[in-house]
Amino acid sequence: MNKSWIAVAAESDFPIQNIPFGIVKNGNGWYAASRIGEYAINLAILQEKGYLKGLSLPDGIFERQYLNDFIALGKPVTNKVRERIQRIFEEESKDGLRGNTVHRNKIMKDVKNVTMSLPVQIGDYTDFYSSEQHAFNVGCMFRDPDNALMPNWKHLPVGYHGRSSSIVISGTDFHRPKGQQKPNANEPPVFGPCKLLDFELEMGFIIGKGTELGDAITTTNASDHIFGLCVFNDWSARDLQKWEYVPLGPFLAKNFASHLSPWIVTLEALEPFKTSGPSQDPKVLPYLEYKGDHHYDIELEVAIETEKGESKTVSQSNFKYMYWNMVQQLAHHTVNGCNVRPGDMMASGTISGPESHQYGSMLEIAWQGTKPVQMPDGTERKFIQDGDTVVMKGFGTKDGVRIGFGEVRAKVLPST
Amino acid sequence: MNKSWIAVAAESDFPIQNIPFGIVKNGNGWYAASRIGEYAINLAILQEKGYLKGLSLPDGIFERQYLNDFIALGKPVTNKVRERIQRIFEEESKDGLRGNTVHRNKIMKDVKNVTMSLPVQIGDYTDFYSSEQHAFNVGCMFRDPDNALMPNWKHLPVGYHGRSSSIVISGTDFHRPKGQQKPNANEPPVFGPCKLLDFELEMGFIIGKGTELGDAITTTNASDHIFGLCVFNDWSARDLQKWEYVPLGPFLAKNFASHLSPWIVTLEALEPFKTSGPSQDPKVLPYLEYKGDHHYDIELEVAIETEKGESKTVSQSNFKYMYWNMVQQLAHHTVNGCNVRPGDMMASGTISGPESHQYGSMLEIAWQGTKPVQMPDGTERKFIQDGDTVVMKGFGTKDGVRIGFGEVRAKVLPST
Known part of the structure; x- marks a missing residue:
């Protein structure tokens, strides 16, 4: 796993090795996202379309205002989600998203067109x-x-x-x-x-x-x-x-x-x-x-x-x-x-x-x-x-x- | 409004003039409650049975783990709820709860038999x-x-x-x-x-x-x-x-x-x-x-x-x-x-x-x-x-x- 099929500039903070998590404001709602290069990846739709199967994720976990419920699942779950996202977007991926234009257009958004929101509800x-x-x-x-x-x-x-x-x-x-x-x-x-x-x-x-x-x-x-x-x-x-x-x-x-x-x-x-x-x-x-x-x-x-x-x-x-x-x-x-x-x-x-x-x-x-x-x-x-x-x-x-x-x-x- | 049809001992902290708010743990859920004398009053059922009509309360507002959503409504709403509870339980009340044994048994619980829970989610x-x-x-x-x-x-x-x-x-x-x-x-x-x-x-x-x-x-x-x-x-x-x-x-x-x-x-x-x-x-x-x-x-x-x-x-x-x-x-x-x-x-x-x-x-x-x-x-x-x-x-x-x-x-x- 070295490269993504999404083009990533050399000076980008977000190669496929990163896979951070954030929250995108989406009209009156929100969705959890990751990022590769200049694309925000809608994790709610990624899950909905079946790309995250078998990872023990509750339905709708990525459609909330904050990441709290997701990160509360602990590293055994969140690490697997991060690794799955890497697998889906790596150059040699066999997960099928690369070839599915309809799904790609729903899941990948230019970061210039999304509004980020506070990623977690900070208790203390x-x-x-x-x-x-x-x-x-x-x-x-x-x-x-x-x-x-x-x-x-x-x-x-x-x-x-x-x-x-x-x-x-x-x-x-x-x-x-x-x-x-x-x-x-x-x-x-x-x-x-x-x-x-x-x-x-x-x-x-x-x-x-x-x-x-x-x-x-x-x-x-x-x-x-x-x-x-x-x-x-x-x-x-x-x-x-x-x-x-x-x-x-x-x-x-x-x-x-x-x-x-x-x-x-x-x-x-x-x-x-x-x-x-x-x-x-x-x-x-x-x-x-x-x-x-x-x-x-x-x-x-x-x-x-x-x-x-x-x-x-x-x-x-x-x-x-x-x-x-x-x-x-x-x-x-x-x-x-x-x-x-x-x-x-x-x-x-x-x-x-x-x-x-x-x-x-x-x-x-x-x-x-x-x-x-x-x-x-x-x-x-x-x-x-x-x-x-x-x-x-x-x-x-x-x-x-x-x-x-x-x-x-x-x-x-x-x-x- | 001086007395309730619920008996209240002279040394009680909870006469009808008080009407505090709290949260009762109820199995796997919670309900908001008030208290008169030795009775906790289930506000969720009080609302469900129609006793709180006309107070602009969202459905289910008293079935949450914390009072936050209720108190966020502000004094114009919360004060009216408190006053309505006083009206329902005052000696001369015409709201009908006193005479309705079925409703009374659902709404009024001996405080000895309820478990109180933290009333609010404290942000800061x-x-x-x-x-x-x-x-x-x-x-x-x-x-x-x-x-x-x-x-x-x-x-x-x-x-x-x-x-x-x-x-x-x-x-x-x-x-x-x-x-x-x-x-x-x-x-x-x-x-x-x-x-x-x-x-x-x-x-x-x-x-x-x-x-x-x-x-x-x-x-x-x-x-x-x-x-x-x-x-x-x-x-x-x-x-x-x-x-x-x-x-x-x-x-x-x-x-x-x-x-x-x-x-x-x-x-x-x-x-x-x-x-x-x-x-x-x-x-x-x-x-x-x-x-x-x-x-x-x-x-x-x-x-x-x-x-x-x-x-x-x-x-x-x-x-x-x-x-x-x-x-x-x-x-x-x-x-x-x-x-x-x-x-x-x-x-x-x-x-x-x-x-x-x-x-x-x-x-x-x-x-x-x-x-x-x-x-x-x-x-x-x-x-x-x-x-x-x-x-x-x-x-x-x-x-x-x-x-x-x-x-x-x-x-x-x-x-x-």
Whole structure:
């Protein structure tokens, strides 16, 4: 299985080796889809026409608003569906779709003509803080370089609960948030539009099979519960954050909008990009120890597009720059018995690499406004301006095969 | 409308003036119910038999697992349903149910014979920190009495996002959580069962009508979005909390289990208990100003029951001991455009009154273990032990009418 009978450009994120899952909005309804090259594949019709027989799929599983019921079936089912889709579309396929123009026209749609919708109903969203360089950078700015990391940081993957209601699909414009800020230490707080609007470059992983309250997931079986990943922009209002976050953490600074890429790339598709993580010193507690590689070499980039369409790449990072990996995060999250549900999302936290061009937020890139970014139109950016569109992309490449996430794109409109 | 033709004991929380809403588990299905005295009222059959005609209710709205679709209809509909139920069951009712034994037997069930289920699917759960005495007590213990409140505390209702997956119905036993603790400052953290397990006495309010991303709810229209309230036990593992919570807030210390009372008492039912709040100094920003009374005089109590059934009341607090009220909390939560959805829950934070017998957590009641509580069996409690059941109750009384929440009850089992 190397090539599809659907033409796929060399720079495409979606060769037959990928087979991601998403949801297409279809009039008043929805259908689940996969993607090869520039085609969205309607899985509801693929099932209806009999191409997915023998896979233990409930009728209508692909005609729902979200993928939750499908991914809850667990890897033994979802992996077989992904493999069947690969078999149907591979160059030498004997499944018959290639030669059936009527079926092909119903099942394959040009992605330019489909509207993607949020792929899962996210029950709970957790954000970690697992990139050492990011935590160090923030610690340097807000505390001091000698004590940049908090004492707990290397003992546990620090995380906090975020808001799921305001997680939206790529392409959803949003208004600059308003809120309390305290620009002057000796004066009362003021209210108004956020002045320090920032992106955060993150990867999010989606829970497939859930657990019951009281169950703990281990680093060994964590992969059974991770359905797949997306690129995630966790917008942050730095001025709101600074004033509100002590002692209980970020709240209004983070819950006004977060953007998710539309295609969930399965953990299995990312297998070729597994790589080793950093050595962890001090030694972690036994429940956080893991075997094998659970970091992923996935290139990430962030661009700012101005209203006139001029674009500047402001960050080139990589998902491998994580101190804590996903299996550690999930083991930690559930070690107290906290249950997870299909569709829950957990995000990495801002992913910053060791070099300054690899930082994952404007706070770090422009270092609190002291190193503004020069834009192609001659303007500069310390944070994100009204009218700017932030575009994030992610992909891995190995042995000539590129597997990616497409993009997550969001435009900032002025405050209302 | 003063009395029901159903007998209601004087000490009942559920006279005809209450008419709360809940969900009953019924074999493999569910139905929505209200309650008068010791009877659960099956709203699905009440509708099916034609008693709720003319109220614009979709067919089958009361046969779902959760109340979300019903409460999403908004106050103009849900208030009329509540009023119709009152009319059907009032002493002088002409609706005919009283005389129809066949219908009565289908619709009215002894609460001893029904199993309550979580009333709403909670999308997002937010916990505030709005009792001044509680914030002050915690500040005294962890910082110092001269700077007990953080600088932001009187300018905004401090809150943070919690976990909704682990919110369970009253009566759900749970195991003592395990996690990292750092008992000795100069030694590495250790892993094991939580040693400092605590309750937090809270009230939770449930969102009815939702909003779109970008919309802000004001203090003036907040009541349109608050469907009703429950008593809420926000269990906390103090040793886990201390080690993990800086800088991003509570996480595993709070998300292992939280218990909700089964009956949602509507905001309208609590109207008689409205009372004024404290004067707020410093003056709040305009979006937090409010008109009228939005605090509620609701008596709250917490008891610890030992395995042998001996009970000790350890706290007698009141919902009126809030600095920030619900309309301020909701206005703050959405002022940045954060959307809310039907079924979202927001909780008060621990409600501590000014006197030590009014404190809402063991941390405060036993003052970090320095003032242990004496139990009837001669043992003492600094925190909650395995085998203990914590029972919380809430009710208001005015003009001879008592309206209450029943109880929220949870037993702690040993760590697995």
